[in-house]
Amino acid sequence: MRPHPMIELAILGLLREQDLHGYELRRRISDLAGLKPAVSFGALYPALGRLEGAAAVKAVEAATEPAPAVPLPPTGSLAGEAAAFLARRRGPRRDRGAGPGRSGRARKVYGITDQGEQLLVELLDDPATDERSFSLKVAFCRYLTPQRRLELFERRRADLAGRLAGERTSRRTMGDRLDLYLRSLREHDHQTIQHDIAWLDGLISNERAALSGAADLEEDTTS
Amino acid sequence: MRPHPMIELAILGLLREQDLHGYELRRRISDLAGLKPAVSFGALYPALGRLEGAAAVKAVEAATEPAPAVPLPPTGSLAGEAAAFLARRRGPRRDRGAGPGRSGRARKVYGITDQGEQLLVELLDDPATDERSFSLKVAFCRYLTPQRRLELFERRRADLAGRLAGERTSRRTMGDRLDLYLRSLREHDHQTIQHDIAWLDGLISNERAALSGAADLEEDTTS
DNA sequence: GCATCCATGTAACCAGTTACATGATTTG
């Protein structure tokens, strides 16, 4: 399976934390990206099908998380472990044989497999650093080793820095008899990229600190 | 023709300023968006074909701009009016009838028609304010009336403000036991949106000032 | 003379969308 589809990265990343059914996955993907009008079912269900076909994911029946660590105070939170609970509570109707063969109309809870976890890491390691995929990768980068995570951030940083450089030359070419709005747009884009780079620099220095901290520990242990 | 395709907006916007051939259009679209790896020919040429079919655009032979206003100092600038000049200079081979009928391998220079200009304004007026289309619309918003331009900016602003609001509620739902990276990502997105809003506020107040200035003039003239 | 850029176009593919079909459960 080729690694392109964003949606599969999102699915695996979310399932890695807990079992979920399609409908709930959709909502979580939406507010994961925060932005844009939510991913569509017409993309989601086929993606789940593909992942199931590739054995990266499989339908599960009962809950996986034994019990919520915190006692779930009645703060009205409908998300989180509650979803798994609901999936348990009002599960597929058992009357009139509705096994995984020909489904009635019940929710299908998916869990990630070992292959799925492996695939997730592969997708995260994929070198592409476009806007869309990078956000998703950051969202799940906790599943990468610190080293790979650092590389991810550095790749993105290089990408943005390159963009700034390219911008400069194209600006030279145009002279500065640019339209007012176009100029404002460019200026704003420029600032946005710089802001992104500053953010990445923060992430990068954190990673480096963590890495050298771990190295120190190792040194201590080894010596 | 339905108004969706971004690429057609870009083509019309660029042709509105000067006649260009496909290859040159591609480069200009690329550094217009600054970002991303350039639009592909496989999208560009069919789009030109569609626009030509819709009579929004037509193939022209000679140059349109009579002469560059500035004397073009030898600063090595290869873009700008120079492109039109080149198109003139080494145009389609005139030997062995190569009219607009069956082309050999020569550049085809396109110009915008009256319908095209009309279509351009329609596309700019389209209410969608997603990331991609909004940038393009700003790039060509000089072809809108001040009133429409102001509305464009305000629409986008409302969109972003709404996003911030939605974010707040989804954050409440999650509590704050969020992954470190996910939290950082969200925080950064939040800041980016605020930055965008601040930029828009600047554009909006400029537009309003211009509008009231024009109103004052009108008042003066009228009274 | 060969590589490289200029230039146009087509075909196959791709990741998504909208619209549709279907049905169970909850709530006013």
Place this chain on the structure above:
DNA sequence: CAAATCATGTAACTGGTTACATGGATGC
């Protein structure tokens, strides 16, 4: 009992991409 929300899925379409085919002009 009707409307809304939960839930799964398919088919048609869309706005692109990559890869391919073709060939002229320039530079080294």
